[in-house]
Amino acid sequence: MSWLKPTTWLAALCRQVAAQRFWLALVLAVFGTVMLHGLWLWLEALTAAQTHVLSRGLGIAATWVAFVLQFAWPVLILLFGLLGMWQRWRGDSVFRRMQRQSSKGFDQLTWQDFEALVAELFRRHGFEVEAQGGDHADGGIDVIVKRDDCTYLVQCKHWQAQRVGVKVVRELYGVIAAEGVDGGYVITSGHFTPDAVDFAQGIAMQLINGRQLMALLADELEL
Structure with a gap:
């Protein structure tokens, strides 16, 4: 209630x-x-x-x-x-700043700014955005986005020093199944391990690494 x-x-x-x-x-x-x-x-x-x-x-x-x-x-x-x-x-401020920089600009962002950047990215691609917020840098669902009567869960990983592994992707997929939503995104400023990429194949999940995120910021890709 x-x-x-x-x-x-x-x-x-x-x-x-x-x-x-x-x-x-x-x-x-x-x-x-x-x-x-x-x-x-x-x-x-x-x-x-x-x-x-x-x-x-x-x-x-x-x-x-x-x-x-x-x-x-x-x-x-x-x-x-x-x-x-x-x-x-x-x-909007973080989004505009990152459009003028290379992927190395992610190093200068806090994890809060990274989540704000991701939320703004989805807004600009026509999604209704519900930023969940949080009091720590890693864990839980960071953003919920909706478009065309479909709901997606988004997890942000502001990681440069290490790759996002299959455990993160598998856990989000479990939350997606439990919540009964339509799919999810894992977005990182770094990279994914091959196991994580393989696990996401054929399921309602999309993995976006730092290079792809920069392409989205430059309007070279669509969400």
């Missing part, structure tokens, strides 16, 4: 603003504020009609919560909207 959590909706809003769908932020801000204002008025009227001390005390507390929320909600919308705009600006 995570879709019921306000943080889930705010995270979704952040992704929509990053995709430059600003009308959604406006609709959510207005709709949420009106609903919370109506809730505050209803609770205030209900509390005024209460005669029991305990019920009246709870009503006053609930009324104050609703009163504060009707102002806090648009502020949260604004903050998450700004976060979404910053994510898009960051991805």
Whole structure:
């Protein structure tokens, strides 16, 4: 039931603003504020009609919560909207910088910038992007992308010193099967081992190495 959590909706809003769908932020801000204002008025009227001390005390507390929320909600919308705009600006900035460099430019990126670069790459190829984020440089699904009613999981590997092995590809394929999505991508700034390339043959996975990634940045390839 995570879709019921306000943080889930705010995270979704952040992704929509990053995709430059600003009308959604406006609709959510207005709709949420009106609903919370109506809730505050209803609770205030209900509390005024209460005669029991305990019920009246709870009503006053609930009324104050609703009163504060009707102002806090648009502020949260604004903050998450700004976060979404910053994510898009960051991805666009890294993308433009890497277009002017060779594959050695990957060495200068942090793993966070590399994920932002990959997310922006998918956006520019017509995908709807859900950046998952993370607090460590290696592990989990980094980006979820959607296009033509199909969903794909993306794992980013900002590795130059070593090749991405078959274990990484096999683990992502297991997650794809478990989640029931349409496929996945493993994208690295380096290279893949022959075993990893062989494993990905004939299954719904695409491996993109550093050389291919540079070609995508230069619009020489299509995702």
